[in-house]
Amino acid sequence: MPKNNILVLNSGSSSLKFSIINLDEKKEYLSGLAECLNTNESRIKWALGGVKYTENLPNANHETTIKFFTSHILANEMSLLSSIKAIGHRVAHGGEKYVEEVLINDEVIDEINKVSCFAPLHNPANLVGIKAAMKSFPDLKNKNVAVFDTSFHTTLPKSAYLYALPIELYQKYGIRRYGFHGISHYYVMQQASICLGKDPEQLNLITCHLGNGCSVTAIKNGLSVDTSMGFTPNEGLMMGTRTGDLDANILLYLQENLGLSPNEVSQMINKQSGILGLTQITNDFRYLAEHQSEEEIGVTLDIFVHKLAKYIGGYSTLLDGKLDAIVFTGGIGENSALLREKVLNKLSILGFEVDVEANNSMVGQKMGVITRDDAERKALVIPTNEELVIAQKTDQLINRYII
Template structure:
């Protein structure tokens, strides 16, 4: 058996895949099938022969995965010659039942199906990817890697909402947190950069993309995180509001006549940066802000202010912080967001080096001054590698 894992991330109308060497993180090939179920789909494969793209009908997820298998055979590397260790699946919501990655069997599929109400937009697609892969790779171990699992180490005072006990006990209302594979990978990589054992390292991780989340990681374990029962809570995001007064939906239903569905759709798909500035692509938002657009300027300020609040709150939770780390698209590429969010926190031992921060560099790097008590890093996330190594760990256990 090799150390190669086929990583699958199935969405409602897409299927992403990556062939990852679990011990090194090297991706031998990757691809994307999108617009599944539409009249015209698109399949992109990146392998040893370079990038190939086809446009064709992709009726379902099985057709998408068969396209991927065919691309491996045509453009490499051949899956038959690799002796794959496992197929690793991203599953968004594991509820309180799954605190670690797990081998997939019929019982696990049934349990994840029961959790669909907690993630109705994600778990059904993840389950479809699992069903398809089990049919096409019947002899390979299949492993579920849950976005929520890393945050199952939260203590009760962090995951419990102050609501009627019946809501907690009968309906599973609690903080679950998301982006767990990213927070796990980035916190571990930060400890490596500090040349410290993760068990002796405290970090504040800021995952800033179209979806945004923060976590406080003490000794390698998540002890607080910004997303809650759903991915809506916490930081301002591309199209999600993040934190808001919980009475706002009731007010809008009572005074404006909006339905629960209207409000849910607006808070998830038409709020955040898009709601404030009409634009959720951060590069375009920065362009509009630079041109003097006041709505874009306000959106940027609200976005950074919320990040700053969470950094302060999680500093208090951890008491001692070794590093603040930025990751994901905005976190990795927007020097201005990093500087604005942490500006003025020198009394907390956080001192950004402006030259380092503004360098057009890629890869993991330190952007704080040499004498900053708290290190500040940019660490590109690699969720596919994290899924691959967790999947391999389950198979070898």
């Protein structure tokens, strides 16, 4: 078994994704997902050696899941366990202090905790995963690396990241747009560079990460110059359970006139809104596609498409007329031909013409162009691979310090 393996952990509020990646062979030896954590329906799924497994773990949390991972899954794969040279963690928010990946120590943990108020659904879960990994892999305690979702967006100009609030709120408290999904936007930019045959430094894109969380980024000459998520991951597009853009006075109205507490308002805008809030049935985009003929479901789909097309159109003005392509990624972006067609049809003024056959065939981890050959501009589908980016950045940092 090769020794140059990286364990990647992506801890969500109720989930834990994990994979072991060998960068020399560009091979994923193991991958899995624990979901519905802290509930009676907790379960873990993984793939190893071409075989898929599922195990129910009622009421498991992050720590017990990682313990199961080490004591059950890896216990029978000692060569795989001993091959791990470092652990890479996806961390949602690094604040202004961390503009790139960093070795995790007590100071880093304190800073991640400090900016948790900016990403309350993500950073606390990331920290739980980090601490559980350090406990379960004591020999690798000093080889844990944080890779931040905000890092790619540290190139935003002030015109993009400052809010029109009293400036001291930024100066004293760091209230500004930070942006998220940066690992995914960075990866698909690199892949688009290969697909289009242009160096990243010459590439102008609008990348759309569309899943339960959704964001759009304008990339100019390989750098993020604007992005839809802001101070927290709630700003921007409508999402599975999040509102996206919202008149701030609505929040005051909910508290002052409906008597909702700040926590109740937070729950509403983060976990009870978006697709779920409008349909009152589901947060799953696939349901919208399957039931689009039903009036209220159809309206929800139209709202999603409207907001996405509006962002893409607006961001096209930031690229000096040199937009090379739109990229669709994420669970929805990669798999919903319906969404891609509807959005591109709204953007025909920008020169996009859908190749219906190519678009319909682009599902299931396929990468390619979905616009006609004679279209003025291209649209691409590129499956994201955040785990690979985390592994690469972890490996580079570890090698830099020669630990």
